[in-house]
Amino acid sequence: xxxxxxxxxxxxxxxxxxxxxxxxxxxxxxxxxxxxxxxxxxxxxxxxxxxxxxxxxxxxxxxxxxxxxxxxxxxxxxxxxxxxxxxxxxxxxxxxxxxxxxxxxxxxxxxxxxxxxxxxxxxxxxxxxxxxxxxxxxxxxxxxxxxxxxxxxxxxxxxxxxxxxxxxxxxxxxxxxxxxxxxxxxxxxxxxxxxxxxxxxxxxxxxxxxxxxxxxxxxxxxxxxxxxxxxxxxxxxxxxxxxxxxxxxxxxxxxxxxxxxxxxxxxxxxxxxxxxxxxxxxxxxxxxxxxxxxxxxxxxxxxxxxxxxxxxxxxxxxxxxxxxxxxxxxxxxxxxxxxxxxxxxxxxxxxxxxxxxxxxxxxxxxxxxxxxxxxxxxxxxxxxxxxxxxxxxxxxxxxxxxxxxxxxxxxxx
Amino acid sequence: xxxxxxxxxxxxxxxxxxxxxxxxxxxxxxxxxxxxxxxxxxxxxxxxxxxxxxxxxxxxxxxxxxxxxxxxxxxxxxxxxxxxxxxxxxxxxxxxxxxxxxxxxxxxxxxxxxxxxxxxxxxxxxxxxxxxxxxxxxxxxxxxxxxxxxxxxxxxxxxxxxxxxxxxxxxxxxxxxxxxxxxxxxxxxxxxxxxxxxxxxxxxxxxxxxxxxxxxxxxxxxxxxxxxxxxxx
Numbered sequence: 001x002x003x004x005x006x007x008x009x010x011x012x013x014x015x016x017x018x019x020x021x022x023x024x025x026x027x028x029x030x031x032x033x034x035x036x037x038x039x040x041x042x043x044x045x046x047x048x049x050x051x052x053x054x055x056x057x058x059x060x061x062x063x064x065x066x067x068x069x070x071x072x073x074x075x076x077x078x079x080x081x082x083x084x085x086x087x088x089x090x091x092x093x094x095x096x097x098x099x100x101x102x103x104x105x106x107x108x109x110x111x112x113x114x115x116x117x118x119x120x121x122x123x124x125x126x127x128x129x130x131x132x133x134x135x136x137x138x139x140x141x142x143x144x145x146x147x148x149x150x151x152x153x154x155x156x157x158x159x160x161x162x163x164x165x166x167x168x169x170x171x172x173x174x175x176x177x178x179x180x181x182x183x184x185x186x187x188x189x190x191x192x193x194x195x196x197x198x199x200x201x202x203x204x205x206x207x208x209x210x211x212x213x214x215x216x217x218x219x220x221x222x223x224x225x226x227x228x229x230x231x232x233x234x235x236x237x238x239x240x241x242x243x244x245x246x247x248x249x250x251x252x253x254x255x256x257x258x259x260x261x262x263x264x265x266x267x268x269x270x271x272x273x274x275x276x277x278x279x280x281x282x283x284x285x286x287x288x289x290x291x292x293x294x295x296x297x298x299x300x301x302x303x304x305x306x307x308x309x310x311x312x313x314x315x316x317x318x319x320x321x322x323x324x325x326x327x328x329x330x331x332x333x334x335x336x337x338x339x340x341x342x343x344x345x346x347x348x349x350x351x352x353x354x355x356x357x358x359x360x361x362x363x364x365x366x367x368x369x370x371x372x373x374x375x376x377x378x379x380x381x382x383x384x385x386x387x388x389x390x391x392x393x394x395x396x397x398x399x400x401x402x403x404x405x406x407x408x409x410x411x412x413x
Numbered sequence: 414x415x416x417x418x419x420x421x422x423x424x425x426x427x428x429x430x431x432x433x434x435x436x437x438x439x440x441x442x443x444x445x446x447x448x449x450x451x452x453x454x455x456x457x458x459x460x461x462x463x464x465x466x467x468x469x470x471x472x473x474x475x476x477x478x479x480x481x482x483x484x485x486x487x488x489x490x491x492x493x494x495x496x497x498x499x500x501x502x503x504x505x506x507x508x509x510x511x512x513x514x515x516x517x518x519x520x521x522x523x524x525x526x527x528x529x530x531x532x533x534x535x536x537x538x539x540x541x542x543x544x545x546x547x548x549x550x551x552x553x554x555x556x557x558x559x560x561x562x563x564x565x566x567x568x569x570x571x572x573x574x575x576x577x578x579x580x581x582x583x584x585x586x587x588x589x590x591x592x593x594x595x596x597x598x599x600x601x602x603x604x605x606x607x608x609x610x611x612x613x614x615x616x617x618x619x620x621x622x623x624x625x626x627x628x629x630x631x632x633x634x635x636x637x638x639x640x641x642x643x644x645x646x
Contacts, residue, residue, distance in 0.1 A: 012511050317507045322496020322524040324489045406468045
């Protein structure tokens with residue numbers, strides 16, 4: 001059934017009116033091109049978000065002290081309160097959902113607070129426990145991270161980020177063992193590390209020292225500025241959040257129904273938000289892309305209807321000479337599919353080239369966008385969509401053609 | 414055994430006002446006859462031709478083609494029968510404009526599933542018979558009217574049909590070419606023994622046939638033998 005003649009017939013019909021075929025095919029070409037470009041960019045967006053979220057334990061919660069929202073135990077509403085180091089012990093003791101507890105105590109933030117020889121910089125100094133690096137995984141570039149011994153002996157050591165290293169050290173210089181002065185006190189560099197999150201994160205200007213060192217050496221008192229808690233495996237972030245909040249409320253004379261006192265932030269919510277954002281973007285892409293494709297299909301269908309009308313006599317003659325309805329059906333369907341497929345493939349290939357071009361020129365991308373890409377499966381899907389489109393576009397013209405009777409050819413106008 | 418037997422054929426077109434076109438046609442055609450069908454426009458001769466060519470259905474009566482009852486056939490079966498048993502020659506030739514002469518002639522065999530090589534070889538043979546071998550690769554618009562009609566006749570003959578239905582075959586030709594065409598049809602009738610039915614309104618064309626049937630108001634008016642057929646157009 002697929003001998004050379006069939007293809008010749010199809011080819012002749014398509015090329016008989018070249019411009020019409022080109023313009024018709026353009027609809028499908030454009031539709032697929034748009035779909036591929038949008039999907040590629042959508043993938044870039046998704047990958048970008050995933051890359052940003054990668055390396056955060058999904059059920060991590062962040063807690064900070066705010067002002068109370070309800071009067072309680074004789075305290076007025078709007079009271080300031082602070083988390084303190086006893087809270088760590090309480091949470092460790094009571095909370096059953098919590099896995100890692102990572103308090104952060106910030107140093108006083110003053111201009112040029114970090115100095116090494118002639119070089120200096122302004123950084124937010126964080127006093128942390130080793131658990132901090134579970135919450136925010138790090139890529140160690142030199143040396144090591146802060147460990148339990150550092151915390152226990154209140155060692156004056158620090159772990160700095162690459163951007164801090166670049167400011168305070170000459171390129172290629174070994175930072176390990178070097179001393180950095182922080183507000184008059186010297187700290188020894190034991191490691192350079194960057195967060196896993198977000199690739200080359202220029203925002204990452206972290207300067208870590210042991211939690212206890214910060215507390216005692218800089219006389220920061222008993223308080224904690226921020227508290228990260230990760231849940232045990234399989235525990236919902238919302239449960240961790242609620243449990244820790246309740247413990248904090250109880251310990252600090254805060255009403256159990258006070259939602260304002262403990263400020264909390266739950267990464268899972270952010271995850272979910274991004275997930276639905278990605279879903280929404282994808283949905284939009286498919287609607288727009290398939291819409292463009294649909295208008296292409298309508299275009300092809302329309303032109304083919306005109307073609308069938310023009311070919312009434314020819315089809316009638318074929319019928320008189322013995323063409324069966326099935327033969328006519330095959331012929332027209334093949335025409336539709338070939339036209340759709342060719343222009344669609346052209347659009348697809350061009351789309352992939354454009355995406356590749358964008359990806360090449362984009363490098364690593366930024367927080368929200370990774371280089372766009374399109375998967376092999378997506379290619380197969382596009383192929384499938386094209387064939388379905390071809391069939392869909394051919395249905396109406398074919399039905400019209402099947403209604404043509406041999407008599408119509410003989411009837412003299 | 415007659416090739417065509419028609420018994421009390423009736424056909425009505427149901428439009429805004431029903432039109433009773435064929436009102437009981439009785440007709441028997443023997444194999445190898447050379448017949449012309451005449452009639453004024455609206456007499457029903459085209460309808461009769463359509464029914465004979467299995468292009469249209471009839472309401473009541475019976476039509477046997479080669480002893481086969483033709484009645485309410487499926488489109489597929491009708492196409493098959495048309496392809497094998499009937500050759501069509503049209504007034505306006507109805508060649509497919511984007512196919513050359515050889516491909517046009519070969520078309521019926523294409524629908525039989527004959528291989529490209531064989532049907533093209535056969536098409537060349539038939540074109541040769543029509544004296545058009547040199548024009549095999551010409552497109553229809555590069556041929557004269559007479560040449561086109563000869564290509565059409567070759568196309569009608571290639572599937573070795575039992576009857577040829579010609580609808581005003583000389584209608585678009587000048588008198589000299591018309592005369593040649595009638596001579597050609599006569600020769601095919603004589604040498605191959607193919608039954609010819611020619612619909613015409615030209616008395617001169619009818620005069621060239623062996624039997625002249627007049628259709629008048631949906632019935633057969635006269636049916637006369639022409640013992641001295643002459644081609645003088």
